[in-house]
Amino acid sequence: MTAADVDDSIVADDPLTGMDAASFEAFVGEVAQFRDTVVAPNVNRWESEKRMAPEALREASAIGLLAMEVPAERGGLGMSFAQKCRIVEVLSAVSMPFAFSLVNTGNVAARVARLGSDTHRERYLADLMAGRRFGSTALTEPGAGSDFANIATTATPVDGGWRLDGAKAWITNAAHSDVIFCYAQTQPGSRGRGIALFLIDGTQPGFERLPPYELAGGHLIGTGGFRLDGYIAAAEDLLSPAGEAFIAALSSVNGARTYVAAMCCAMVEATLASAVRYGAEREAFGRPVIAHQGLAWKLAGVQNRLEASQLLTARAVDAVTESLRTGDASGAILPAAHAKKFATETAEADIAACIQAMGAEGLRSDHPGGHHLIGARIANYVDGSTEIQTDRIARSLAATYAAS
Incomplete structure (x- = not known):
């Protein structure tokens, strides 16, 4: 259908x-x-x-x-x-x-x-x-990543619309996308107060697609960048005016962090299942590998942390859903940060542990571990790095615990 x-x-x-x-x-x-x-x-x-x-x-x-x-x-x-x-x-x-x-x-x-x-x-x-x-959302620039308010792409009013100039980097789908939500600064030096959101068309003059990045893996994301040189956006292509766009972007990132956490849970579960199946079939010293306590306990630890990741992710899903109902994103900020921080940090280590449990066999491409290990590394960067989540949680400590 x-x-x-x-x-x-x-x-x-x-x-x-x-x-x-x-x-x-x-x-x-x-x-x-x-x-x-x-x-x-x-x-x-x-x-x-x-x-x-x-x-x-x-x-x-x-x-x-x-x-x-x-x-x-x-x-x-x-x-x-x-x-x-x-x-x-x-x-x-x-x-x-x-x-x-x-x-x-x-x-x-x-x-x-x-x-x-x-x-x-x-x-x-x-x-x-x-x-x-295909579509992209373009926030990141060569000189502005986690510090989103520092973007340098400019939007200057012209007759009938806006002129956009600047470069975007590390954009998902940039290898093929040409319907792009692009954030630009309308008041240089004003940080978030001046940021607006535009819809740009990559088939129009003033748009230059850059070659996709050569990465260690994860090329299916199509990561790359583009340049805007005198790109003219019509007045109706301004989707969120200065100030509002920045707030909306910070709100929408809660949802992105949550579904990235869900992706991490899926990668860990798939790699764990592969390791357990292999351990049940492969024998060492007269019994299945999974029967050896050292291996079984390692994989039990993976499952334990997976359960925790899934519960944190479920809590974040509920918080984001509630924020969509009320229009107030503040209650989803911490649940999303906790879910993404824990899920991404544990995914990388736990996928590596599952690969290790399979011995050299775990490196073969017909097992999911290698592909998922790259996916987990990517998850640590997208929609706010792990360090950004840690900082977000750290800044909440005083408000959460000072009164008590």
């Missing part, structure tokens, strides 16, 4: 409710089948070719995966945030980089549907949902 073919009767208009339970569980089965038949057999080849997989993203669109949070009346699936987290978890069991690329185009489609003008929706929405065009 396509996103447009979904019967409105099985999709709730309320994004907090999402698809009804039975329909959603059936859809999870479709996603798992897509993952196992399209992504799993090809992920190592795509990685060896060091590229995104736009053809697979287009195939994903056939079951609506690029339109998860697009409202049903706009042709999407109308999923809730919690349901989106579940879907990216299913996909990340095989490839977090693929899931991360997919969810970024889906996020842009959902924001075009909700924030864009009628012209934007007519021009971009159907193509985004069908995988004919």
